[in-house]
Amino acid sequence: MKKLKLMLPCLLVVMAISVYSCRETTQEKTEDAVEAIGEDIENNTKEAGRKIEEGAKKVKKEVQEEIDNTDDVNAENR
8 A cells, every 4th residue: 555655646747747748749849830831821922922923924015015016816917
């Protein structure tokens, strides 16, 4: 019985340390995941901005070709 009384508090301490350690690991993983999500959003936003700029340049070129009557879409001016 005496060993059981000594063993129980030791077991509780070990369990408490395990739970605390697990909580820290989970928090670190969550922070890493949030940071990765933020980086993904930033990279995808930059890529979307580049695509929009490319599209705007193409539209500007097409409009200018229509104004100058040099548009070759569908071979209209051949």
